[in-house]
Amino acid sequence: MKHNTERKWWKEGVVYQIYPRSFQDTTGNGIGDLQGIIKRLDYIQSLGVDIIWLNPVYTSPNDDNGYDISDYRNIMAEFGTMDDMDELMTQMKKRGLRLVMDLVVNHSSDEHEWFVESRKSRDNAYRDYYHWWPAEKGTPPKRFSYFDEDSNAWKYDEPTDSYYLHYYSAKQPDLKWENPKVREEVYDLMKFWFDKGIDGFRMDVISTISKDVNYPELPEKYKGDFIPYYADGPHLHEYLKEMNQKVLSKYDVMTVGEAPGVNQEQALNFVDEDRKELNMFFHFDLMSLDREPGETFKMRKEQWKLTEFKKVFSEWDGVFAQKGWGSLYLNNHDFPRSVSRWGNDSKTHWQNSATLLQTFLLSMRGTPYFLYGEEIGMTNIKFDSISDYQDINTHSRYKAIKKAGGDLETFLKEEKHAGRDNARTPMQWNTQHNSGFSEAKPWLKINENYKEGINVAEQEPEKDSVLNYFRTMVQVRKDHLALVYGAYQLLLANNELVYAYLRSWEDERFLVLLNFSTKRSSVTIDEVRFDKAHLIISNDDAENNKIDNHFELTPYQASIYKVF
Incomplete structure (x- = not known):
């Protein structure tokens, strides 16, 4: 058996990411909390997901919403207490849900x-x-x-x-991993949480922990780009191996590293099973697809192409074809909502493009990660004013442009599509006051489209809602291991409207057809016999539009066929 078809719970699991400030407020202060997550566990369980990734809930002055930690062994008062945390873990275990927390150890808070x-x-x-x-x-x-x-x-x-x-805020001084005492402190706090019963860590910017402590000028080979330099520290893999040996190997846990600056050639250094470092990591090739080169948060002028999108996913799938394991995500707390970015959030196409993206993520090889609200098709809020933003990233860039006498109007226009707060607006539960998130004024504005069907309560009873499609598609993935472990074969590589591919494992074979377009699209698939093909799932009724191996796809139609 090849490494990457060896069955593991973290390969077969579907991850649901919760940004705790924005999920559910139970104390009436406008900020989500741990009791709010506990209150919603039955809902989360009903989605069919297996793993909750919880963004930081540790004690923090909140300069960067909890990514500046002043005490790794305590809970931020806004979110609750350690008793609440223990209760959350107990209640999750009762429902068969696993917990992955953030490990933020490239830096601490300056108040640590x-x-x-x-x-x-x-x-x-x-x-x-x-x-x-x-x-x-x-x-x-x-x-x-x-x-x-x-x-x-x-x-x-x-x-x-x-x-x-400080690679990040001045209130986030970088820890010196070159000091063995620092590493031991980190391993101790990891053990503290594993012994409490958590199931893994998402490791924040883990690719940047190793520094050249002579602090030389940026070497010329990086052509002025610090990000790949930061990810290429002299002792990075030595530290990850040591962490695995001293901590990770002692527990049945999953690890996913956030790895800005890591390219395809370096990928297996992190996740080849024989190296004993991490299980998987997040790369940033898709997240930079519609951005200016070297500019994580600045939109490029021309529209991204579907062939570029396919290339990113196909190449990365190839990296892990024999060894290692990949992660799949279309957005997270740092990047805008997927349906606004990769789909189409107009009233006409919102529903089908949201379900198409769910179909895509759940039919690719790798562990899929969904951000809270993705299951109901939440969209970008697109703030007009700098005063609406809470994110340090938006505010520091605004100040820099203002200082330089730059074009603030263009910046704010771009931020409607690029800003991180788009992904952080409160969860949309119902049509009541503040969408059921809080009785008080929320810490960040709620998207007004909660009144227009983008909420849990209205989608719950609708058979064909985005929410119920998500549940069905999660079950389709669980029922067919070929969609988890199967080989991936790209079809119609040069088609700019339709993404088509095969997934094959043992005696199962599936054809996935995704029309990433506002147009009706015709495609002919020659690689498959269709005399016994049958439809597994589709987000559109137009299934009569198949004649033999020829398909007529409606805008943003997604269909999966079992083929032979």
């Missing part, structure tokens, strides 16, 4: 006790927990920061006349 100590003096016991550059050596070599308005990752700190490194 380690950093509070580290900045006190140059000979403090915690000094070497972070990256420091003494001011007498002059200005440190350029390092890029995502959330700094000057894009500068070095911040001057007066108490010790030194600069500290």
